[in-house]
Amino acid sequence: MEIKQLPGPFGVAVEGVDLSQDMSDTTMRSLIGLLHDHQILVIRNQRLSDDDYVRFGSKWGRPLSFMIKSHTHNEHPELIRINNAASTPARYRDGAMHWHADSTYEKEPASVTMLYGVEAPEFGGETLIASARFAYDALDEETKQRIDGLTAQHCLGGSPELPGEKIPIVADQIAMQGVQQHPLVLRHPVTGTKAIFTSGTAFGAVGLEREEGRELIDKLRRHITRPEFTTSYKIEAGDVFLWDNFQVLHSATPIEYSDEDGKRRLLYRISTKGLPDLCQQEVA
Ligand SMILES: [Fe+2]
Numbered sequence: 001m002e003i004k005q006l007p008g009p010f011g012v013a014v015e016g017v018d019l020s021q022d023m024s025d026t027t028m029r030s031l032i033g034l035l036h037d038h039q040i041l042v043i044r045n046q047r048l049s050d051d052d053y054v055r056f057g058s059k060w061g062r063p064l065s066f067m068i069k070s071h072t073h074n075e076h077p078e079l080i081r082i083n084n085a086a087s088t089p090a091r092y093r094d095g096a097m098h099w100h101a102d103s104t105y106e107k108e109p110a111s112v113t114m115l116y117g118v119e120a121p122e123f124g125g126e127t128l129i130a131s132a133r134f135a136y137d138a139l140d141e142e143t144k145q146r147i148d149g150l151t152a153q154h155c156l157g158g159s160p161e162l163p164g165e166k167i168p169i170v171a172d173q174i175a176m177q178g179v180q181q182h183p184l185v186l187r188h189p190v191t192g193t194k195a196i197f198t199s200g201t202a203f204g205a206v207g208l209e210r211e212e213g214r215e216l217i218d219k220l221r222r223h224i225t226r227p228e229f230t231t232s233y234k235i236e237a238g239d240v241f242l243w244d245n246f247q248v249l250h251s252a253t254p255i256e257y258s259d260e261d262g263k264r265r266l267l268y269r270i271s272t273k274g275l276p277d278l279c280q281q282e283v284a
Pocket residue numbers: 096100101102250
């Protein structure tokens with residue numbers, strides 16, 4: 001396995017691993033360690049069947065089934081199809097183009113998200129990633145002490161907006177999911193490192209006045225997305241790109257909706273909940 005640092009402040013790429021083959025526990029442990037240490041991981045040069053990809057994805061935890069059923073694969077509900085077909089209805093365009101972590105509007109947020117690139121456009125479609133772990137580490141001691149024990153309140157579409165963001169607010173989904181509570185500072189369940197956990201859904205904190213809570217969340221989100229904590233990655237065909245949802249926020253960037261050669265994008269997403277089986281015994 002060859003490991004290279006990605007450009008930017010964090011993240012690594014590996015080559016020389018074939019995910020279509022059943023891998024050894026040693027190799028899987030190495031991949032898990034790389035993701036936990038480096039926050040984002042790309043595994044290059046893959047050619048995976050749906051079964052191969054689901055088998056690999058399931059090694060990271062329990063794959064979640066996505067709330068928008070029209071986006072899921074007919075035979076594999078774990079696979080979420082992301083494309084830029086010209087026929088995409090307006091309500092489904094650019095839905096991920098805001099800073100967030102996945103499934104924080106649910107009782108149990110996602111632990112890992114991965115995207116497998118089948119087709120990539122020549123230009124555009126980068127994914128932005130911000131390290132909420134580095135952002136936490138850079139806080140002054142007073143702020144760390146202030147936020148360490150706080151619990152954030154989340155609901156879908158609940159966050160104050162950052163400039164240029166478009167947050168999809170779907171009223172019936174808010175009603176369906178309700179308000180969830182997660183620690184504002186999340187201690188990583190495997191490594192023990194801390195990260196600010198605001199996502200795009202946090203709107204307040206338990207025990208704070210509504211306006212004070214909103215201001216705090218807004219300030220922390222601006223801090224996390226400062227340039228020194230952010231990087232971007234463009235997923236190419238054959239890449240499996242993973243992020244640790246407990247350590248980073250992510251955002252899609254604009255992409256042209258087109259069926260033309262050189263402009264199409266097709267990605268398959270799997271998000272998991274819980275920990276890899278290989279980590280269960282370590283944290284037990
Ligand atoms: Fe997302």
